[in-house]
Amino acid sequence: MKTVENNVAINVVDVVHKYTSSQDLDTQLSFKQWVVEQGQQVFLFGDSGSGKSTLLNLLSGILAPQQGTIRLLGTDIGQLSNNQRDRFRAENIGVVFQQFNLIPYLSVAKNVELAVYLAKSPKPDLDKTIKQLMLALKLPSTLLNMPVANLSIGQQQRVAIMRAFINSPKLMLIDEPTSALDNSAKHAFMTLLLEMCQRHNTTMVFVSHDLELKRYFSLHTDIASFCQAQSSRQLPSQEEN
Numbered sequence: 001m002k003t004v005e006n007n008v009a010i011n012v013v014d015v016v017h018k019y020t021s022s023q024d025l026d027t028q029l030s031f032k033q034w035v036v037e038q039g040q041q042v043f044l045f046g047d048s049g050s051g052k053s054t055l056l057n058l059l060s061g062i063l064a065p066q067q068g069t070i071r072l073l074g075t076d077i078g079q080l081s082n083n084q085r086d087r088f089r090a091e092n093i094g095v096v097f098q099q100f101n102l103i104p105y106l107s108v109a110k111n112v113e114l115a116v117y118l119a120k121s122p123k124p125d126l127d128k129t130i131k132q133l134m135l136a137l138k139l140p141s142t143l144l145n146m147p148v149a150n151l152s153i154g155q156q157q158r159v160a161i162m163r164a165f166i167n168s169p170k171l172m173l174i175d176e177p178t179s180a181l182d183n184s185a186k187h188a189f190m191t192l193l194l195e196m197c198q199r200h201n202t203t204m205v206f207v208s209h210d211l212e213l214k215r216y217f218s219l220h221t222d223i224a225s226f227c228q229a230q231s232s233r234q235l236p237s238q239e240e241n
């Protein structure tokens with residue numbers, strides 16, 4: 001399952017994902033080839049409906065490729081069982097999606113500890129690492145035992161980043177994380193995120209509609225350069241003819 005692919009973190013080849021909706025409209029997304037090298041941070045943009053979220057869901061293993069191959073860090077994730085894929089994600093991928101997916105009634109510490117527990121890789125220095133991350137993310141230590149529901153949106157965003165970084169993932173997938181932030185908070189967030197990725201040599205795919213954020217990245221990719229979205233009406237069934 002593991003092959004030597006020097007310096008390649010993401011390799012998507014001829015992947016097809018087809019949605020069948022209840023409104024008798026099928027949408028097929030065809031991803032040709034897309035390669036991201038280890039340690040690169042890419043700003044991925046594109047029109048609404050062009051397939052960005054679908055791609056992130058495929059990369060994070062939420063969706064399984066129906067055709068084609070996705071190799072992450074040398075592993076063909078389409079060949080993994082559901083359990084193996086969950087494990088691979090927990091160990092190698094940090095995710096910050098729009099809705100954060102934090103557990104609101106659990107404290108900041110418990111939300112982060114849960115990610116460590118799911119990765120099944122015990123961290124003897126967990127408390128110390130959490131404190132270091134809180135410091136780096138400018139989260140006051142008084143928040144540590146507070147339910148995340150009591151935090152501001154900006155603070156929750158930083159907790160989501162802390163949770164995403166706690167297992168030192170090699171790959172970060174980020175979807176529209178700054179939508180609820182004002183301009184100065186947005187700048188602080190972006191600077192911090194890029195600094196964290198560069199410090200840990202983390203590969204990052206960052207999806208946003210906000211083209212102003214492009215300036216934080218040296219690599220920009222329009223998803224239309226390797227993905228085609230096609231919608232078509234479903235054919236009526238035989239009985240209806």
Ligand SMILES: Nc1ncnc2c1ncn2[C@@H]1O[C@H](COP(=O)(O)OP(=O)(O)OP(=O)(O)O)[C@@H](O)[C@H]1O
Nearest residue numbers: 019020021027047048049050051052053054055229
């Ligand atoms: N669960 C679903 N069922 C049916 N069709 C879907 C589903 N999810 C996405 N699609 C369709 O697939 C296409 C790609 O959607 P996707 O959400 O990946 O695009 P996107 O680039 O992330 O869009 P946006 O920028 O608006 O968030 C769209 O045409 C969308 O309508």
